[in-house]
Amino acid sequence: xxxxxxxxxxxCLPVFASHAQLQVAERVLGNGLKVLVKEDHRSPVVxxxxxxxVGSSYEPGGITGISHMLEHMMFxxxxxxxxxxxxxxxxxxxxxxxxxxxxxxxxxxxxMAASKLAVSFELEADRMRHLHLLAxxxxxxxxxxxxxxxxxxxxxxxxxxxxxxxxxxxxxxPYKNPIIGWPVDIANYQxxxxxxxxxxxxxxxxxxxxxxxxxxTAAVFALAEQYxxxxxxxxxxxxxxxxxxxxxxxxxxxxKVPAKLPSVALAYKVPSLKTAGQEWEAYALExxxxxxxxxxxxxxxxxxxxxxxxxxxxxxxxxxxxxxxDLFELEATPTEGKTVWELELALKDQVSRLQxxxxxxxxxxxxxxxxxxxxxxERDSNFYQAMQLGMLETIGLGxxxxxxxxxxxxxxxxxxxxxxxxxxxxxxxxxxxxLEPQPINATTAHKKAVx
Amino acid sequence: MRVxxxxxxxxxxxxxxxxxxxxxxxxxxxxSRVYYVHTEGLPMVDIxxxxxxxxxxxxxxxxxxxxxxxxxxxxxxxxxxxxxADRFESVGANFGAGSTIDNVVVSLRSLTDKPxxxxxxxxxxxxxSKPRFSAADFEREKSRTLAGLKQEEESPGDLAKIxxxxxxxxxxxxxxxxxxxxxxxAALSREDVQRFYQTYYVAANAIIVIVGxxxxxxxxxxxEQLVQHLPVGKKPEALPDVAMPVxxxxxxxxxxxTQTHVLVGLLGTYRKDADYxxxxxxxxxxxxxxxxxxxxxxxxEKRGLAYSxxxxxxxxxxxGPFLISLQTRNDQTPEALKVLHKTLxxxxxxxxxxxxxxxxxxxxxGGFAMRFDTNKKLASYVGMIGFYEMPLDYLDTFQQNxxxxxxxxxxxxxxxxxxxxxxxxxxxxxxxx
Numbered sequence: 001x002x003x004x005x006x007x008x009x010x011x012c013l014p015v016f017a018s019h020a021q022l023q024v025a026e027r028v029l030g031n032g033l034k035v036l037v038k039e040d041h042r043s044p045v046v047x048x049x050x051x052x053x054v055g056s057s058y059e060p061g062g063i064t065g066i067s068h069m070l071e072h073m074m075f076x077x078x079x080x081x082x083x084x085x086x087x088x089x090x091x092x093x094x095x096x097x098x099x100x101x102x103x104x105x106x107x108x109x110x111x112m113a114a115s116k117l118a119v120s121f122e123l124e125a126d127r128m129r130h131l132h133l134l135a136x137x138x139x140x141x142x143x144x145x146x147x148x149x150x151x152x153x154x155x156x157x158x159x160x161x162x163x164x165x166x167x168x169x170x171x172x173x174p175y176k177n178p179i180i181g182w183p184v185d186i187a188n189y190q191x192x193x194x195x196x197x198x199x200x201x202x203x204x205x206x207x208x209x210x211x212x213x214x215x216x217t218a219a220v221f222a223l224a225e226q227y228x229x230x231x232x233x234x235x236x237x238x239x240x241x242x243x244x245x246x247x248x249x250x251x252x253x254x255x256k257v258p259a260k261l262p263s264v265a266l267a268y269k270v271p272s273l274k275t276a277g278q279e280w281e282a283y284a285l286e287x288x289x290x291x292x293x294x295x296x297x298x299x300x301x302x303x304x305x306x307x308x309x310x311x312x313x314x315x316x317x318x319x320x321x322x323x324x325x326d327l328f329e330l331e332a333t334p335t336e337g338k339t340v341w342e343l344e345l346a347l348k349d350q351v352s353r354l355q356x357x358x359x360x361x362x363x364x365x366x367x368x369x370x371x372x373x374x375x376x377x378e379r380d381s382n383f384y385q386a387m388q389l390g391m392l393e394t395i396g397l398g399x400x401x402x403x404x405x406x407x408x409x410x411x412x413x414x415x416x417x418x419x420x421x422x423x424x425x426x427x428x429x430x431x432x433x434x435l436e437p438q439p440i441n442a443t444t445a446h447k448k449a450v451x
Numbered sequence: 452m453r454v455x456x457x458x459x460x461x462x463x464x465x466x467x468x469x470x471x472x473x474x475x476x477x478x479x480x481x482x483s484r485v486y487y488v489h490t491e492g493l494p495m496v497d498i499x500x501x502x503x504x505x506x507x508x509x510x511x512x513x514x515x516x517x518x519x520x521x522x523x524x525x526x527x528x529x530x531x532x533x534x535x536a537d538r539f540e541s542v543g544a545n546f547g548a549g550s551t552i553d554n555v556v557v558s559l560r561s562l563t564d565k566p567x568x569x570x571x572x573x574x575x576x577x578x579x580s581k582p583r584f585s586a587a588d589f590e591r592e593k594s595r596t597l598a599g600l601k602q603e604e605e606s607p608g609d610l611a612k613i614x615x616x617x618x619x620x621x622x623x624x625x626x627x628x629x630x631x632x633x634x635x636x637a638a639l640s641r642e643d644v645q646r647f648y649q650t651y652y653v654a655a656n657a658i659i660v661i662v663g664x665x666x667x668x669x670x671x672x673x674x675e676q677l678v679q680h681l682p683v684g685k686k687p688e689a690l691p692d693v694a695m696p697v698x699x700x701x702x703x704x705x706x707x708x709t710q711t712h713v714l715v716g717l718l719g720t721y722r723k724d725a726d727y728x729x730x731x732x733x734x735x736x737x738x739x740x741x742x743x744x745x746x747x748x749x750x751x752e753k754r755g756l757a758y759s760x761x762x763x764x765x766x767x768x769x770x771g772p773f774l775i776s777l778q779t780r781n782d783q784t785p786e787a788l789k790v791l792h793k794t795l796x797x798x799x800x801x802x803x804x805x806x807x808x809x810x811x812x813x814x815x816x817g818g819f820a821m822r823f824d825t826n827k828k829l830a831s832y833v834g835m836i837g838f839y840e841m842p843l844d845y846l847d848t849f850q851q852n853x854x855x856x857x858x859x860x861x862x863x864x865x866x867x868x869x870x871x872x873x874x875x876x877x878x879x880x881x882x883x884x
Contacts, residue, residue: 042492042493043820043825045824084743088810091741091742091813092810093813094815094819094821095814095818096818096821097741098741111821112818113818139755140753143754144758145758147710147756150710150778151759151778154708154709155607155708155710258605258707261601294540295540296532296539297536297540301536302536305591305595312595312599313598336594366537369540369541369542370543372543373542373562380495380825380826381825381827382825440605440707442705442706
């Protein structure tokens, strides 16, 4: 019974896949700007995103986090528009906007009524080449970024542990540095540093413009040409590889932070889709992550949270779309009365079972059904669709990988899952961190009525 | 300049295009209210079943509503938790159940391919009408809730929010945290959950939202199927009125963090308040407009005091909070509070300028379509309209209601709703020595 229903799900697959393939149009302008357009006419709106190939993994020591700092400064005025005007104009045109920075990218977006696309293009084109960096604005914004770091990292035990963990796990890979940067580096940015970073990386031939929504492809290409076409390209030298040096044995650390609950994290060094020798390996690792943590019916929930009740929470994640080789992570918080060491053993046991036994047919089918359904659900959101295209393009894989995803996952076999578990989830390439809670003792020191 | 001209033309067109979403509404034979919107283009459907069974119905057993909702999918009918999860996930369906102050929302997202949808719907129906609440599942989920509550104590932001609601609502059912407290959750029994479920998860207290690629006839059958085995029951009594705190207060919680979390506010507004749109637009200018607002400008853009600084009215069945929040380096707290108070006081006293009002209206009405441009967002709007019994043309009249707001209506509404002397202030962080 179960199998018949799944069969029906898989039958739909070619329809969805080919439907998706028809939709993205690509044009590269004379100055090298790549423009991707995906029409979606369900609602009279559009999302426009500009993705730059630069992020924390591009940064040398001493200025870690500068890509993120520059992201903030991109709202601080150009030769033509003074500080804050960008946001004001977008707002007055009914738009929503923001930006985000990752290891491998810096991206800016506006969502607007579809008829307002030109407003977004005009402003993004302007700040692609004509940012006006001012020392006074930097001084204030540096404080903002420092507050952001306090909020996201300093006062968050899990984030703090994760930052320390990355710094231990990686040796020569730039993924060892936090995206927001180390505090000492943030405190010492000079306006010249930002100017140099901007001039080096912000150019049309280092960017991808992604537009998804209620638009006509030809009109978007024309509009892109009109606003971005005149921008000068830069010359780029090939990036240094900065590959991670081989790890020569398990690494362990204890992180002591004010917290209430202990936890444990395990991370293996694995290739991403970009760096996998054979790309099926990355899809097999994706499926492997789904076997462990693809919902409530996956193994970590079923066996560690419910079955043995060792964990109050447990998860697994694989960084499939990273530019460089990355981590396969497992993390869990023990049930009261259980220890992080018991959990560590249980997680390792999960890994060794994946190395010894083939995953069950219905597990594999479940993951494929979920991936298929997600591919439909994702199309409910223009923003998500644009994210996928922009990210794949920016890490150097090409947006076409988005269309291949469902069929590539569908081709993964149980044998391949076992093979990647055997090849990559190796004890010598393992990193372990234990979060050891330190007392907090919050006290209400002061309570008074006023007036 | 060109930008301004463009925006006028387009505003007129988008308003003429008007009609937002066609909401169809009926009742099932058992008295559940159904709200349905047909959308095309994607073979999927979003279903929500809402009950007036949120934390405001906890009584003295704080956390009971949340635990009940969390237990729904841990076993139902002949199925244990593994089987329930497997039944949803093997067809790619997403199930969720969560409680807020006013309600619990049980949600399902599924493909509409018949065998897949049928299996997901059958599972949802059994979850709603025959949850097991077995002793083992109850104990496990309770201990996971307790762990979650301990984890909240790691977060100065969470602690501030809990203290703020307590200061604002005193003994009202809105005062306690949705997930309860360590002592109240520890005292809950399986029988409490069963009784809560039997009282509130009844057809007369259910609202069904269906948004997606189902025909009206399919939607009707689906709605009836989902509640057919629920007893009719009755709607719970109206929640008690909320009284405005009689005095302002300041409270500090000492906490070993690098930032101090600041919450300032008081009782705000409720869904059906005639002042709602004036307050909404007024707040948009003060601190609700994302990267463009007075608070954002004064606190962040001009002084670099915080990463986020914002304000919001949270409209509920009864008046929800109006709250301003920011986080700043511990030793800057007095300065940040000063800027916050001055920005608020000036705004209450003077109201917005003509230009600010115009810009806010342009932002809100110009971005109108983005409020429901996905099935997911549309479903949550329709759920709000259904649960709070707002007019079915709420979305169609939204832009007009925004347009009707004037400088005078904002100033007047804010003066009446935000008496500065009654502000409740909570700070959590390390006091500068």
